[in-house]
Amino acid sequence: MIGFGAFVLCRGMLFSWITLNTSRVMHDRLLARILHSTMDFFQRTPLARLVNAFGPNLAIVDDLLPDSMLNILQFVPLLLGALALIMINNYWTVIPCVAVWILVIPFTKFTNPSIAVLGQQEALAQPHALSHVTASVQGVSTIKAFTCESQFVDTFEGRMNRLHNFTSALYHVQLWLALQLDSIASILVFIVGILCVIYAQSIVTASLMGLIMSNAMQLIVFVKWVNRDVAETRARVPAVLTSEYYATQPPIEANFIVTERTPPSDWPQTGQISFDKAVLHYNKEGLPVLKDVTLNIRGGEKIGIVGRTGAGKSTLLNSLLRMYELSEGTIVVDGINIAETGLHQLRDKIGVIPQGMIRFVISCQILLTNVH
Ligand SMILES: Nc1ncnc2c1ncn2[C@@H]1O[C@H](COP(=O)(O)OP(=O)(O)OP(=O)(O)O)[C@@H](O)[C@H]1O
Numbered sequence: 001m002i003g004f005g006a007f008v009l010c011r012g013m014l015f016s017w018i019t020l021n022t023s024r025v026m027h028d029r030l031l032a033r034i035l036h037s038t039m040d041f042f043q044r045t046p047l048a049r050l051v052n053a054f055g056p057n058l059a060i061v062d063d064l065l066p067d068s069m070l071n072i073l074q075f076v077p078l079l080l081g082a083l084a085l086i087m088i089n090n091y092w093t094v095i096p097c098v099a100v101w102i103l104v105i106p107f108t109k110f111t112n113p114s115i116a117v118l119g120q121q122e123a124l125a126q127p128h129a130l131s132h133v134t135a136s137v138q139g140v141s142t143i144k145a146f147t148c149e150s151q152f153v154d155t156f157e158g159r160m161n162r163l164h165n166f167t168s169a170l171y172h173v174q175l176w177l178a179l180q181l182d183s184i185a186s187i188l189v190f191i192v193g194i195l196c197v198i199y200a201q202s203i204v205t206a207s208l209m210g211l212i213m214s215n216a217m218q219l220i221v222f223v224k225w226v227n228r229d230v231a232e233t234r235a236r237v238p239a240v241l242t243s244e245y246y247a248t249q250p251p252i253e254a255n256f257i258v259t260e261r262t263p264p265s266d267w268p269q270t271g272q273i274s275f276d277k278a279v280l281h282y283n284k285e286g287l288p289v290l291k292d293v294t295l296n297i298r299g300g301e302k303i304g305i306v307g308r309t310g311a312g313k314s315t316l317l318n319s320l321l322r323m324y325e326l327s328e329g330t331i332v333v334d335g336i337n338i339a340e341t342g343l344h345q346l347r348d349k350i351g352v353i354p355q356g357m358i359r360f361v362i363s364c365q366i367l368l369t370n371v372h
């Protein structure tokens with residue numbers, strides 16, 4: 001008894017350690033990739049998708065999948081054990097046991113693809129609905145100004161309906177499969193019972209019959225749980241794959257530190273900035289926003305750049321911070337081509353007060369000199 005308790009405790013601890021470690025690694029990889037992603041990626045990706053990748057999808061890895069896997073590891077041996085016990089004690093039951101389990105194959109073959117597809121569609125529909133909420137909140141003043149509230153409410157309802165369609169269909173497919181498997185398990189119990197009665201005198205004693213029947217009855221429970229957890233795992237895998245996608249696929253920025261080209265600690269000494277035929281595209285397919293910009297700002301010079309809205313003033317600053325990389329040309333600051341330095345090494349040396357109205361309640365000097 002003590003040995004069994006110790007074994008269960010060790011198994012639980014080992015399993016928890018493995019699953020916690022896996023979800024921690026997955027979270028860290030996802031966070032590192034997203035934090036290193038390019039600005040372009042953030043513009044193309046709705047925020048709700050990222051929230052989904054970090055929230056509900058990781059909750060599945062943290063919580064739901066370990067539970068399902070532990071149940072599968074627990075119930076599959078019990079199920080096989082119960083079947084083996086029934087067949088060993090009355091070998092005539094081998095035929096119905098094998099025959100009935102062959103019946104299971106078409107049912108699972110029929111439902112497994114549906115569960116996978118519905119799980120995938122549900123994982124896609126969730127951020128689709130969420131992103132509409134975040135976009136609507138961001139543009140609420142515009143929506144109100146054009147009195148388009150009902151249009152946005154309708155779109156939201158449409159997307160929520162679509163999401164619930166998948167959730168409900170998934171639930172009902174799982175329920176349908178559970179019902180079929182329960183029926184098959186019940187048929188097996190019935191046949192085993194009949195065979196026990198037929199061979200009551202010759203092979204099966206009364207006590208053995210009790211043992212066989214109690215195990216046969218347990219089959220119904222084991223089948224239900226194994227099926228539920230396998231179906232749950234199958235349905236949730238696409239959501240996990242979405243997080244995995246964001247942990248591996250987003251394009252990432254250049255290296256933060258380039259040790260072999262570390263600028264001197266007092267760089268930039270004077271602040272001389274030279275643009276040489278700089279070309280910058282926000283989108284690979286789009287037109288360039290900076291076109292062959294060549295200018296030279298001497299060290300210590302105070303410069304104001306003037307232009308109508310959309311002329312490219314902020315873009316000039318973005319290119320200096322390498323928020324977007326130049327497609328052609330170079331930017332040299334005090335003799336160092338900024339494309340060759342690490343991003344942290346560059347951005348650490350440049351102070352910016354952005355155009356947006358968000359500002360920390362600290363002095364301009366601290367903001368500019370990046371003391372904190
Ligand atoms: N992230 C972006 N993706 C695609 N195009 C952009 C992006 N940011 C700016 N643009 C486009 O690049 C051009 C230059 O924009 P930019 O913001 O640099 O202008 P600006 O001179 O700073 O304008 P403003 O005076 O309004 O601040 C504009 O046509 C703008 O639509």
Ligand SMILES: [Mg+2]
Nearest residue numbers: 313314315355
């Ligand atoms: Mg601007």
